[in-house]
Amino acid sequence: MDRPTIGDVARESGVGRMTVSRVVNGGELVSAATATRVRAAIRKLGYEPNEAARMLKGRSSRTIGLIVPDLADTFFSICAHAVQQMAAKQGYLTLLLASERDRDSEARELAMMKSRNIAGILIVPSSPDSVGQLQDVRARGLPVVMLDRTFPGLDAAEVMVENEQGARKAVHHLLEHGHRQILCLGYDSQFNSIGLRIEGYQKAMMQAGLKPELFIADEVSTIGPKLLKRLRSPKPPTALFTLNNVTTIHVLQDLQRESVQVPHDVAVIGFDDFEMAPLLSVPLTAVRQPAAELGRTATHLLLEWIRSRNTQKRPVNPRIVLPTELIIRRSCGCEVIRRDRS
Numbered sequence: 001m002d003r004p005t006i007g008d009v010a011r012e013s014g015v016g017r018m019t020v021s022r023v024v025n026g027g028e029l030v031s032a033a034t035a036t037r038v039r040a041a042i043r044k045l046g047y048e049p050n051e052a053a054r055m056l057k058g059r060s061s062r063t064i065g066l067i068v069p070d071l072a073d074t075f076f077s078i079c080a081h082a083v084q085q086m087a088a089k090q091g092y093l094t095l096l097l098a099s100e101r102d103r104d105s106e107a108r109e110l111a112m113m114k115s116r117n118i119a120g121i122l123i124v125p126s127s128p129d130s131v132g133q134l135q136d137v138r139a140r141g142l143p144v145v146m147l148d149r150t151f152p153g154l155d156a157a158e159v160m161v162e163n164e165q166g167a168r169k170a171v172h173h174l175l176e177h178g179h180r181q182i183l184c185l186g187y188d189s190q191f192n193s194i195g196l197r198i199e200g201y202q203k204a205m206m207q208a209g210l211k212p213e214l215f216i217a218d219e220v221s222t223i224g225p226k227l228l229k230r231l232r233s234p235k236p237p238t239a240l241f242t243l244n245n246v247t248t249i250h251v252l253q254d255l256q257r258e259s260v261q262v263p264h265d266v267a268v269i270g271f272d273d274f275e276m277a278p279l280l281s282v283p284l285t286a287v288r289q290p291a292a293e294l295g296r297t298a299t300h301l302l303l304e305w306i307r308s309r310n311t312q313k314r315p316v317n318p319r320i321v322l323p324t325e326l327i328i329r330r331s332c333g334c335e336v337i338r339r340d341r342s
Helices: 006-013 017-024 032-045 051-056 074-089 103-115 130-139 163-176 192-207 220-231 245-257 291-307
Strands: 063-068 093-098 120-123 144-147 157-161 182-187 213-217 239-242 267-271 285-288 319-322 325-328
Touching: 006 017, 006 032, 017 032, 063 074, 063 103, 063 291, 074 093, 074 291, 093 103, 103 120, 103 130, 120 130, 120 291, 130 144, 144 291, 157 163, 157 291, 163 182, 163 192, 163 239, 163 267, 163 285, 163 325, 182 192, 182 220, 182 245, 192 213, 213 220, 220 245, 239 245, 245 267, 291 319
Parallel strands: 063 093, 063 120, 120 144, 144 157, 157 319, 182 213, 182 239, 239 267, 267 285
Antiparallel strands: 285 325
């Protein structure tokens, strides 16, 4: 059976070929009712636009690229899923790659995406060294949107969360419990998202007249031994604030292995909620980032930029900051589950 053509879709929906082409290419200058009728005909006939032919004719690609550091991290996998769903609803495919937190891998992935003539790139950078590559991508006129981690001075759009405010909420909650020795733990401090969380922690501690104490490592695996040594000291911390979900999981595993009871021996609040957090033996209090909304917002921003037909012009709102929420469970010392209302 022959594949359905654009002419078949036009006849089925009662419109001209140009109208079908406009719907396939983003729906500009087409009424909502007509676009709905054309899309229904596309689904009924199983019509698939020929991407190769589109690119040979010099038309814009209907594929976007997405690079994340690690798909095993639930935060990034939720973001990626939301990106793919949002892009698909708008008729775009997503080329998804994981850099595995390796700058050389990321450089190869960016080079490959440039060679594929994709329409735009979404990226959670794996290293500050990414800036040079991304500057080259932008110099070629390709739209770039950074998620979660951003770098100043780069001509790219940004979608972040309220990192500093989220951290301050967490520390203030521990202070309300009477904790005065609150230890902050994490890694990846070269990224501004983590840097802002550290800044929020420090500000909350200093405003309370307390001295901040941080364990910031190069690798998450080195945090545990330092933490356990500190917990065995004469004046151990009574509460921990962890800077991302990977750190939180490692810390909780180390505490369990050493029979340190949460929250009786030490209270814990983590930045970034995750699916299993409420199912832990002691449900985790966490700062929740809207991971799915982060992915959807970044995709919307990228597609808006692509559709402007002028990739040298930045979007009207090139920087979007989404709110966080403190989810109260039991690891902080609260017995009653409630949501933060601030």
